[in-house]
Amino acid sequence: MKLLAISDLHLGHAKNRAILESPAEHRDDWLILCGDVGETLVHVAAAFEALVPRFAQVIWVPGNHELWTTEEARGRLSGVRKYDALVALARAYGVLTPEDPYPVWPADLPGPRPEGAAPGARHPRVICPLFVLYDYSFRPANVAMEDLRAWATAGRARSADEVHLSPAPYPDRASWCRARLDYTESRLAALPKGTRPILINHFPLRRDLLFISRVPRLAPWCGTVATEDWHRRFRAPVVVTGHQHVPRTDWRHGTRFEEVSLGYPREWRARFTAPRLEDVLREVLPGPPARPVRRFTAGVAERTARAAIAALRWDRHRERRRAPAVLEQVAHGGRPADTETPTPPTGTAVSRLLPGTLWRFRSRAPTAPEERGS
Ligand SMILES: [Fe+2]
Ligand SMILES: [Fe+2]
Numbered sequence: 164m165k166l167l168a169i170s171d172l173h174l175g176h177a178k179n180r181a182i183l184e185s186p187a188e189h190r191d192d193w194l195i196l197c198g199d200v201g202e203t204l205v206h207v208a209a210a211f212e213a214l215v216p217r218f219a220q221v222i223w224v225p226g227n228h229e230l231w232t233t234e235e236a237r238g239r240l241s242g243v244r245k246y247d248a249l250v251a252l253a254r255a256y257g258v259l260t261p262e263d264p265y266p267v268w269p270a271d272l273p274g275p276r277p278e279g280a281a282p283g284a285r286h287p288r289v290i291c292p293l294f295v296l297y298d299y300s301f302r303p304a305n306v307a308m309e310d311l312r313a314w315a316t317a318g319r320a321r322s323a324d325e326v327h328l329s330p331a332p333y334p335d336r337a338s339w340c341r342a343r344l345d346y347t348e349s350r351l352a353a354l355p356k357g358t359r360p361i362l363i364n365h366f367p368l369r370r371d372l373l374f375i376s377r378v379p380r381l382a383p384w385c386g387t388v389a390t391e392d393w394h395r396r397f398r399a400p401v402v403v404t405g406h407q408h409v410p411r412t413d414w415r416h417g418t419r420f421e422e423v424s425l426g427y428p429r430e431w432r433a434r435f436t437a438p439r440l441e442d443v444l445r446e447v448l449p450g451p452p453a454r455p456v457r458r459f460t461a462g463v464a465e466r467t468a469r470a471a472i473a474a475l476r477w478d479r480h481r482e483r484r485r486a487p488a489v490l491e492q493v494a495h496g497g498r499p500a501d502t503e504t505p506t507p508p509t510g511t512a513v514s515r516l517l518p519g520t521l522w523r524f525r526s527r528a529p530t531a532p533e534e535r536g537s
Contacts (some may be wrong), residue, residue: 164191164192164193164219164269164270165189165192165193165446165447165448165449166192166193166195166268166290166361166446166447166448167189167190167192167193167194167195167218167444167445167446167447168194168195168197168363168403168421168423168445168446168447169194169195169196169197169200169440169443169444169445170195170196170197170198170199170365170404170405170406170421170423170424170425170506171197171199171201171405171406171408171424171425171426172196172199172200172201172210172228172425173201173228173425173426173427174200174201174206174209174210174389175201175202175203175206176427176428176533177218178428178437179425179427179428180209181437182425182438182439182440182443183209183210183213183214183440183501184213185439185440185441187217187439187440187441187444188217189217189218189364190218190219191217192218192219193218193219193220193221193290194217194218194220194221194222194444195212195221195223195224195292195363195403195423196214196220196221196222196223196224196258197224197226197228197363197364197365197403197404197405197423197424198223198224198225198226198227198228198229198365198405198406199226199227199228199365199405199406199424200223200228200229201228201229202228202229202231202233202327203204203233204235204240204248204249204252204292204482205235205383205417207223207229207249207252207253208252208256211223211252211253211256211258212256213461215256215257215258220257220259220266221257221258221259222258222259222260222292222363223258223259223291223292224259224260224261224292224293224294224363224365225246225249225261225294225365225366226330226405226406226517227296227324227365227366227384227406229245229249230242230245230246230249230328231245231301231323231324231327231328232245232327232328232329235249236507240327241331242329242330242331242332242339242496243312243331243332243339244331245329246294247481259290259292260292261292261293261294261347263292265289265290265291265292265350265354265360266289266290267287267288267289267290267358268288268289268361268448268492270448271286271287271288272287272537274495279317279365282516286358286359287357287358287359288358288359288360288400288448289296289354289358289359289360289361290360290361290363290506291350291351291360291361291362291363292363293347293362293363293364294343294347294364294365295340295343295344295347295364295366295386295389296336296339296340296343296366296385296387297313297336297340297366297383297384297385297386297387298336298340298341298387298389299336299337299383299384300383300387300388300389301370301373301382301383301385301387301388301411302314302382302383311383311421312325314380315380315381315383317380318378318379319380320379320380320381321377322381322384324336324384341388344387344389344390351393351397352397354397357392359398359399359400359402360397360398360399361362361399361400361402361403361447361448362393362394362397362399362401362402362403363402363403363404364390364402364403364404365404365405365406366385366386366387366403366404366406367385367386367407367420367422368386368390368391368393368394368402368404368420368425369386369390369391369394369415369420370382370386370388370391372404372413372415372420372422373385373386373407374407374409374411374422374500375407375409379418383462385407387408394415394416394418394420395412395416395418399418400418400419401418401419401421401450402418402420402421403421403423403447404420404421404422404423405422405423405424406424407422407424408424408425408426408427409422409424410422410423410424410432410443410445419450421445421447423445425438425443431443473520488501
């Protein structure tokens with residue numbers, strides 16, 4: 164049993180619509196649709212129609228594109244009314260939305276687990292679809308709100324939301340965002356003590372997780388600083404987002420952040436000729452067991468060795484002459500064949516700089532001095 168995720172299907176593009184036709188059966192798995200399914204109710208209904216029968220449960224959160232005012236209903240569905248219509252559509256298909264109770268991940272429920280489910284966590288995980296908009300607070304500190312659009316235009320950034328995403332009946336999008344923050348925070352704060360929420364939001368929760376290098380001045384349309392610490396405050400093991408069209412995994416403070424976008428055909432064609440659903444789904448749960456251990460790379464090893472040499476010279480200066488030859492060998496990637504297995508000198512700046520693992524790794528290097536030409 165898995166929790167899988169995809170966002171930014173952008174079904175307005177014919178090449179993206181083909182993804183719904185790819186065969187994929189996940190009768191035991193749950194699926195997150197993390198926003199930007201398309202612009203119209205028809206796009207969203209097409210996704211539900213194709214995906215709901217294939218998954219045990221589908222969860223949806225809105226992206227900015229779903230909230231655009233289109234020709235549907237003669238353009239009368241705008242702002243909160245468009246959002247309400249989308250929620251009603253989701254409920255008609257049995258899809259969970261940010262307006263529904265947060266379900267406990269079935270693998271963490273007491274009693275018999277669903278077939279194939281991994282062992283449950285000690286603290287139950289709760290699936291939390293969120294709708295938190297943006298409030299332009301991701302802009303640089305030296306850009307005033309009234310100068311924001313001119314600043315963005317100067318950097319060739321122009322968000323179509325300014326034209327298509329109505330905040331009605333709120334006076335502006337920042338006010339709508341504030342209302343959503345209040346609503347969402349109160350619900351998360353009311354979760355039973357010990358539960359761990361899987362936070363699902365179309366927009367990134369942290370500014371340092373923006374990877375929009377092509378158009379960096381779109382940052383103000385990407386989230387709010389009000390959510391920067393939510394992963395720690397609410398003890399989230401995983402945060403799932405989209406919007407950036409840059410699928411990747413990052414870690415902050417022990418929380419895994421999954422960006423699960425597909426994006427436009429011009430963005431994915433370097434990775435796929437015709438993406439299938441199986442190719443683009445990203446696993447949220449169970450996922451990796453813990454933060455991956457950072458491995459030493461050759462670059463790290465060499466930098467550490469150089470630092471060790473500098474420390475050695477400092478030690479020599481202080482008349483500590485323990486094991487100078489060994490450290491020269493570490494810097495050159497091996498040790499002479501006629502020496503004993505070296506041990507790191509203790510009590511010096513060297514031993515503090517050279518971790519034990521790296522030391523053993525370097526000590527096993529088979530290179531003989533003559534092979535190095537030294
Ligand atoms: Fe998108
Ligand atoms: Fe988006």
